[in-house]
Amino acid sequence: MAGVVRFGISLDKELFARFSAMITKRGWKNRSDAFGRLIREELVKEEWASGQECAGAITLIYDHHKRELVNRLMDIQHDFGALILSSQHIHLDHHNCLEVIAVKGTAGLARRLTDALRSVKGIKHATLSMSTTGKDM
Ligand code: NI
Numbered sequence: 001m002a003g004v005v006r007f008g009i010s011l012d013k014e015l016f017a018r019f020s021a022m023i024t025k026r027g028w029k030n031r032s033d034a035f036g037r038l039i040r041e042e043l044v045k046e047e048w049a050s051g052q053e054c055a056g057a058i059t060l061i062y063d064h065h066k067r068e069l070v071n072r073l074m075d076i077q078h079d080f081g082a083l084i085l086s087s088q089h090i091h092l093d094h095h096n097c098l099e100v101i102a103v104k105g106t107a108g109l110a111r112r113l114t115d116a117l118r119s120v121k122g123i124k125h126a127t128l129s130m131s132t133t134g135k136d137m
Helices: 012-027 030-049 069-077 109-119
Strands: 053-063 084-091 097-108 124-129
Touching: 012 030, 012 053, 030 053, 030 097, 030 109, 030 124, 053 109, 069 109, 097 124
Parallel strands: none
Antiparallel strands: 053 097, 053 124, 084 097
8 A cells, every 4th residue: 555645524423423333333443444444345346347357256055956956057167167266065964055166257257157057947045245356455
């Protein structure tokens, strides 16, 4: 980080009170720390909206006994090989599996992969956690 900038902010009293309560609840250091965190959250959203290179994780929950489901998931992941960094498969119980797929690439591709996986018959839940490569943070 190249230096520090100080600036004043005017806030509605009620909003300020809620902001202060949030800082305490989340255990953030102080108001400057809080603003930095909130701004970075928005910058990551901008990265995802602007087509920059992003990083994230897709999680899937499914029953591996469902016919053809595992093969279909594998086929789709091979189609997106350049986007996928790694995947981890966890056997939650006798039926259910948790799969976590780490991705790096454009937001559009990550969403397309997530949508393709989510649409496979037998998928119980699918999420895309959108994060950043960290280069500009
Ligand atoms: Ni499993």
